[in-house]
Amino acid sequence: MIEYDNLLKIWNLNDYNGVVGVFNCQGAGWCKVEKTNLIHDVQPGTITGFIRSEDIEYMHRVSNEDWCGDAIVFSHRSGDMVYLPKNSFVPITLNAREYEVFTVVPVNKLSTWSTFAAIGLINMFNSGGAIKELKYESEKDECKVHGCEPVEGSYHWDIIAIF
Secondary structure, three states: OOOOOOOEEEEEEOOOOEEEEEEOOOOEEEEOOOOEEEEOOOOOOOEEEEEOHHHOOOHHHHOOOOOOOOEEEEEOOOOOEEEEOOOOOEEEEEOOOOEEEEEEEEOEEOOOOOEEEEEEEOOOOOHHHHEEEEEEEOOOOEEEEEEOOOOOOOOOEEEEEEO
């Protein structure tokens, strides 16, 4: 990453959503000879980029068949949650060697007037990975979410409904 000022994005697809890790790796690199990180710029500065639902390939596979492309983006470090219409983006600025992890959830339609997005365990980086079953019936405006519960620790389930 020496030649370009870009944010590094790494994505993963879960059963019902996706996660994107975004990193500012400028100013450092891996030395293949010494097998260690080398710092070649001690103050590389900030980089601004963006997050889109399209950053997670195959997102359409974990959404319902009539998904319009809208998503909820949950930022784990800041705790911000944003409704992201199709073909929109969320800007992100990271200082040198900073990161952010985003859970990206397709917005599912329950009826003509209600939608929902299951985010999962918001205290974990891959919050949506905890969701193991998601069922909803648009005629009844009803949804059920089942997940794997951690054995230890305090975790919070979060399901957002947008009207």
